Amino acid sequence: MNTAQAKMHSSISWAILAGMAALFLFQGVPVRSGDAAFPKAMDNVTVRQGESATLRCVVDNRVTRVAWLNRSSILYAGNDKWCLDSRVLLLANTKTQYSIQIQDVDVFDEGPYTCSVQTDNHPKTSRVHLIVQVSPQITEISSDISINEGGNVSLNCMATGRPEPTITWRHISPKAVGFVSEDEYLEITGITREQSGEYECSATNDVATPVVRRVKVTVNYPPYISNAKSTGVPVGQKGILQCEASAVPSAEFQWYKDDKRLVEGQKGLKVESKAFFSSLTFFNVSEQDYGNYTCVASNQLGNTNASMILYEISEPTSSALFQGPGAVHDGNNGASRRAGCVWLLPLLLLHLLLKF
Numbered sequence: 001m002n003t004a005q006a007k008m009h010s011s012i013s014w015a016i017l018a019g020m021a022a023l024f025l026f027q028g029v030p031v032r033s034g035d036a037a038f039p040k041a042m043d044n045v046t047v048r049q050g051e052s053a054t055l056r057c058v059v060d061n062r063v064t065r066v067a068w069l070n071r072s073s074i075l076y077a078g079n080d081k082w083c084l085d086s087r088v089l090l091l092a093n094t095k096t097q098y099s100i101q102i103q104d105v106d107v108f109d110e111g112p113y114t115c116s117v118q119t120d121n122h123p124k125t126s127r128v129h130l131i132v133q134v135s136p137q138i139t140e141i142s143s144d145i146s147i148n149e150g151g152n153v154s155l156n157c158m159a160t161g162r163p164e165p166t167i168t169w170r171h172i173s174p175k176a177v178g179f180v181s182e183d184e185y186l187e188i189t190g191i192t193r194e195q196s197g198e199y200e201c202s203a204t205n206d207v208a209t210p211v212v213r214r215v216k217v218t219v220n221y222p223p224y225i226s227n228a229k230s231t232g233v234p235v236g237q238k239g240i241l242q243c244e245a246s247a248v249p250s251a252e253f254q255w256y257k258d259d260k261r262l263v264e265g266q267k268g269l270k271v272e273s274k275a276f277f278s279s280l281t282f283f284n285v286s287e288q289d290y291g292n293y294t295c296v297a298s299n300q301l302g303n304t305n306a307s308m309i310l311y312e313i314s315e316p317t318s319s320a321l322f323q324g325p326g327a328v329h330d331g332n333n334g335a336s337r338r339a340g341c342v343w344l345l346p347l348l349l350l351h352l353l354l355k356f
Contacts, residue, residue, distance in 0.1 A: 046131040047105050048207060049162075053130055054091065056099040057115035065118035066098045071111060076100055107132050107162065135208035136161035141201055142215050148301065149221040153188040157201035157213070165205040172198040172214065193219045193248070222302030223247035228295055232313035239282040241308055243295035246276055251297035253278035258292060282310070 047053045059066060067077040074082040076090055087103040098117075102109055110132040116125045140158040147153055159165045169181040173194075180186065180199075188195060196219035204210035225245045233239030245251045253273040255262040262280065264271045268289075270281040278297075282289050290312055296305040 044129045044131055046133060049106060049132055049134045051105055053102045053105050053109070054099060055102070055113050055115075055128055055130070056092075056097060057117075057126060059096060059098050059117055061095050062119045063117045064120070066093065067116045068098070068100050069114045069116060075113075102130075105130075105132055107134060132162060133205075133207045134160070134162040136165035136203040136205050136211045138201065138203050138211050138213050141213045144216040144218070146218040146220060147191060149193055149219050150190055153186075153191050153217060155186040155188075155199060155201075155215055155217075157184055157186075157203070159184075159203035159211070161203065161205045161207065163205050163207075165203040165211075168202050168204075170200045170202065171195070172200050188217075191217070191219055193221050195219065196248070218248065220248045220301055223251040223297035223299060223304050225295065225297055225304055225306045228306035228308050230309040230311065232311050233282070233285045234313055234315050235285055235287060237285055239285045239289070239310055241280040241293055241295075241310060243278045243280075243297070243306060243308075244276060245278075245295075245297035245304070247297065247299050247301075249299050250275040251299050254296040254298075255280050256294040256296065262293075285310070287312075 045053050045055060055068065057066070057068070065078065068075045070083075075088055076082060079090065079093055081088070081090065089101045089103065091099040091101050098115065110130055112127050112129050114125050114127050116123055136159050138157060138159045140156070142155045142157070145153065145155075155169065157167055157169070159167055166182070167184050169183075169186040171180050186199065196217055198214045198216050200212055200214050202210045202212045223245045224247065225243060227242065227244040229242070231239055231241055241255075243253060243255075245253070253271075255271055255278070262269060262271060268283050268286075270283070272279050272281070278295065280293065280295075290310055292307055292309055294305050294307050296303060298304075
């Protein structure tokens, strides 16, 4: 057979196969209940994106021709591959089974697949539906936000997946309980400082583990002084006035005595401030140091103040002076010292008698 004859033979073969597949596709009789056991395709096939899907069709020795089709496209006719997709493979073409495999399945592979057979009587078809599941993926989420207390907040979280994922919002805070929204959108009206923190968006569809992303919500509010107490100190001792204030952004602190501002570096004074705390230290309290002091905490949203008094108290008792500042009173140590004194007393009496 020369080249021209081979090409003609190949063309005729493909034409025959095409006609056969067309016959299967357009004239095949669907298999009904009570029909012969062939062709019997699988029930619906469900696979995850990226996995392989196997489509099987049960046949018997009465079948003379077989083919797998996807909608109007011929995938395989007998052992001959008609599609150009390298992911589609023929697994089995035997007297009992005709099956193909689709590798690395994607969403565009989803849909109906038809197994067509030709018998001595007439062609018959059986259909199976391929379902492709896709893990959830969050495609869009709000950025971190900073807002003043009392404002309104709108957060959104968009996700894709098959089946369509369920989206929930949860406040990540020790004071928060459970979910705050079961929707793509989370609306907070008149937000309070207790509602600040991280909000977690979760997308789930039972195909894979839920996908989570977080948004940080910062609630700004003016300073609030939570602790400021007057202190009594003896003359000549060390004294400390303390002021605690919560605020976002963090407060800046200033100290005043009457109307005069106190600054770091003044003789005998030390001003130390951190994010939520400030202290005024007197290293050697004098009579002139006693009086009324004011702590002022401020940020760009406002300011607040609290007054406290540094007042004089009596000197510590002699026992306290003997122990010195910061001495720790311990019951066990006291008992030991008393025992030591009882033991030393006879020795002191003996010493006095010998002396005289």
